[in-house]
Every structure is written in C-alpha cells, then in structure tokens.
Amino acid sequence: MHAMNTTKHRLTLADYLLAALLVLITIVCIAPIWHTIAISLSDKSAVEGGKVLFLPVDFTWNAYLKILDDGKFFRAFAISIERVALGAGIQFIITVLMAYPLALNSREFAGRNVYMWIIVFTMLFGGGLIPWYLVIKSLGMINSIWALVIPGAVPVFNIILVMNFLRNLPKELKEAAYIDGAGPWYLLLRIYIPLAVPALATVTLFSIVSHWNDFFQGLILMSKPENYPLQTYIQQLVVQIDLNETDSVKLEELAKLSNKSLNAAKIFVTIIPVLIVYPFLQRYFIHGITLGSVKE
Template sequence: MTAKSKTKRTKMKRSPQERIGLFIVHVICITAGVLTVVPFLYVLSGSFATEKELLERSFFIIPHTISTNAYKYIVADGSIFRGLLNSTLVTVVGTVVNMLFTTTLAYPLSKSWLKGRNVILNMVVFTMLFSGGMIPNYLVVKGLDLLDSYWALILPGAISAFNLIIVKNFFQELPGELEEAAKIDGCSDLGIFTKIVLPLSKPALASVGLFYAVSHWNDFFNSMIYLNSTEKFPVQIILRQIVLLAQGASADGSAIDFGAGGTPPEQAVKMATTVVACLPILCVYPFVQRYFEQGVMVGAVKG
C-alpha cells in the first residue's frame, strides 16, 4: 500500500467530531498567523507612506502614494551603515563567545559524576533570581577597564543561566553509550565533545545561538551606558538618535525638503527604523529555522 493510499484511508476513517476539531485547529492557526503577520505588514507599508497618509488613515496595508522619504532621511548622513557594521560585529563575536562559554560549562555540568556539580548548578540558578543591579555592574565593567569598548557589551553576559540549563539538559539526553564507544576507540574528552556531542546537539545549539544573537542585536540599554564614542554606537542607538532628530525637525519646522512627501515623515521614520532593525535578523532566521524548530521540540515527545 502506497503512502498516498494510506493518507486517503486515514482521512476516510476520521469521524465528524475529528473533522470539526481539525477544522477548528486550522482556523485558530490561520487566525494566529494573520494576527502575527498583519502588524509587520502595516509597519512595512507605513515606512513607505507619506506623513499625510499616516495621519489620515488609521490602518492600511498598501499605501496610496509610495514614498521613500523615511529611508532617505535615515541614510542621509551615513551613520546608519556604521551602526549596522558595529551591531554585526558585536552580534557575531558576542554569539561566538556566548556559545563557547555556554557549551564548555554545560557539558561537564551534564555529568552526574562531576564533584561539586550541584553547588555550581545552584550558583547558576541563583543568578537567574538575583543580580547585582545596574550600579554594581557598571562598577565591575569600569574596574575591568572595559568602558567604551565592545567587550563591555559581550563579556558581562557571556553566559545566560537560562540558555546554559537548556544546553545542559540537552547534553544529558544524549546516549552515554556513544561516549563510551568513543573512549574505547581512543578518543579524548575534547574529541568526544567536538566530534560527537556538538554535532548531535545542532538543534539545541541553533536555538540557543539564535537567542543570543537576537539579544546582542537588540541590545540598547548596555550600549547607552557603557559606550561613549559615537563611532562605536550600534544600530539601535543610531536609530534612536534618528527618530529623535526627526521629531525635533518636525516640531520646529527646520526640516529639509523631501519632495512630494514634504517634511521628514516622523511616523514613517519610526516605522522605517523598525524595519531596518528587524530585517537583518529576519534574513538570518531562514537558515536556522530547521534546527530551531527541532530545538523547540526537544523533550516534547518521549519514548
């Protein structure tokens, strides 16, 4: 019996109650998808709309007049490109550091025979509940002479307790027989970790790596506190400055001429900055989506 015939036979066996339930599930999923996508479409459309249309129409998906004034205003001085490079650098280096420290700590903690394992785990969990606060963190960064450097955005959060526990639990679920067989073949502990454990943990590592990358990309508060040089500002700080400048220009009437759209579109600038901030991460997500979905389902089904 072919797979197609089996599928048809399964559909024929469904009771009316099952069909109604399946229909309701599909409706709920479609509704949730629409509610999720529509706000993004509105922001994207609004970034290409004129200020007049944004004020006159409360909601739309396709603007009547296509205007690139908001994006012209964002790229006018070129600082946005420097901010994108800075954010990319911090995100890439920061994610590599995060994954290096997280995996190397999670692997030994996944072994029940490790002495002092519970003490270390309790210390990790303690950091999830309590933190030193903003001022002690600033004093630590200052004491380590990390102010106004990219390392101030990377090293203080090198390990996330939540992500560490996720990776540790995944390592614990891997069959111990694989490591025992590798040891019999003469593989070292480092070889087991790099050649067996990490390749088998791609779903969990992809999920945690995406969490770290998004956190670094969206980082705004730490950059505002620890960085002083404007040439080191990430894209989030640059976008904030652009929005504030657009608001000031619209308020005092000192805006430059942008053609048919008139003054710098304040609301459209806000939407355009949102698009610019989200677009790089959205471009990366399709490459890790397969592993991300597997990582989310880790531990969901047993047996």
C-alpha cells in the same frame, strides 16, 4: 482497494477547521509587520490622519532616506554586525565548555552541584545597574566593542538548555567512546557537538537576536555617538533630530517626515537581518528547545 484509499485520505471538517485556524494565526502574525511597512512608505499627512491600514498612501521613501542619508547608519550597522559575531561566538564557546562538564554526574565531576547552585544563583540575583556599570568602567571597556560583548558572555539560560540536552543523550555513546580510547575532548568535539546541533542552533539564535535587538547597553556604555550599535543609533534618531537645522532643503525633508513613519521604518530595517537568519535555524528551534528543557 482504490475506493478504500480515497476514503482514507478524504478531508474531514476538523481538517478544514484546523487549516482555517492556521491561516488566521498566520494573518494575525503578518498583519502588524505589513501595517508597519505600509506606514513607513506613506506620506506624513496620511499617517497622521490615520488613513494607512495595509497599503501605503501617497507612496514615499522619505523615512528610509532619512535613516540612510549619512554614514552614521552604516557605521552603526557594522558595529552591530561585529557585536553579533563576537557576542554570539563567545557565548557559543562558553556555553559548550560549561554545559559539557555540568552534564556529567557528580561522580565524574566533583563539585558539580556547587557549580550548579552558583549558576542558578546568578539567574535569580544581580548586583544592580550601578555596580554593573562601575565594574565595566573600572575594566576600561567604556566606548569599546567589548563593553557590548563581555558583560553578557555567560548566558546561564542557554547553558542550562544545552546541559539538559546533553544529559538526555544515550549514556551508551559515552561508554562506547571511552572503551575505544576516546578522551573528553574527542567525546565533546566528535560526538556531543554533532548530536547537539539542534540545541546549539537554538541557543545561537537566542544569542544573535539578543545582541542584535539590544539598544540599552549601547546607550549606557557608549558616550560617543559614533560607537553606537544600530539599535541605539535608530532609537536616538528621532530624539536627536536637529530642530535648529538652517538648511532649507533639510527643513523641507523634515516637514514631510512623520515620526510614526520614521519609527515604522526603523522597526522594519532592524528586523530584516533576523528575518534572514531565522529560516536557516528555525528547523532546529522546536526540537532543540523541547529536548533541552526536559530535565532528567
């Protein structure tokens, strides 16, 4: 019996090949990030000479010190945190409140098909950049945090994912709840939302990453640098290096700093929050996006 169990668990050539493939994929995914970190910690001459691969050459913190040497960085970081909290929160509420009625059939929600066509239409067609900007300006949101939050408050793709997830839940749950006297709000808050945690965690991750990584809206909608979110601030950091700087100490710092090192440092700094958040939501990701993408 023991010999049979040993044979049953013996690794085959296919297992070794699969493990080797997974290790290779892991290395391919990690290598660019590792290379970026090495460049950000290397001296200008080594970076410009192409000597940096996966280990820092002439280790230095100059690139990170340049990012952190004034309060603008921390202000931009706080604005991005506020943007993510408000943006992801508003998108979560709107996604749930729109996906729930759209998950009902036409008999339960009259006009459902009309609303679905309107939603799909907004995915396929847009008014363009200039009308988009003029609408936001006419609403008086320029240079405010709401300009970064309200224009993307209705995430159509996320709504469709959650809607399809809810439609795939057993109909017997809803029928049993109605028989017991539950209303629509009770059904949503006590049954549907707890069961839809994988889908909601997935779309929340999409919202967080989208708001955190976006720099273009801050560049267009913020005319004052002190209102820039972090991504916009870092994007402008290299562009706005003051070449007329008269302070000899700062000139010496700029002479030691490579644009490649600075770009690598800003890339690494901006991915740290996502790396922190992702492990907590990753276990829901595959399950949520798979079930949410299946149409009944």
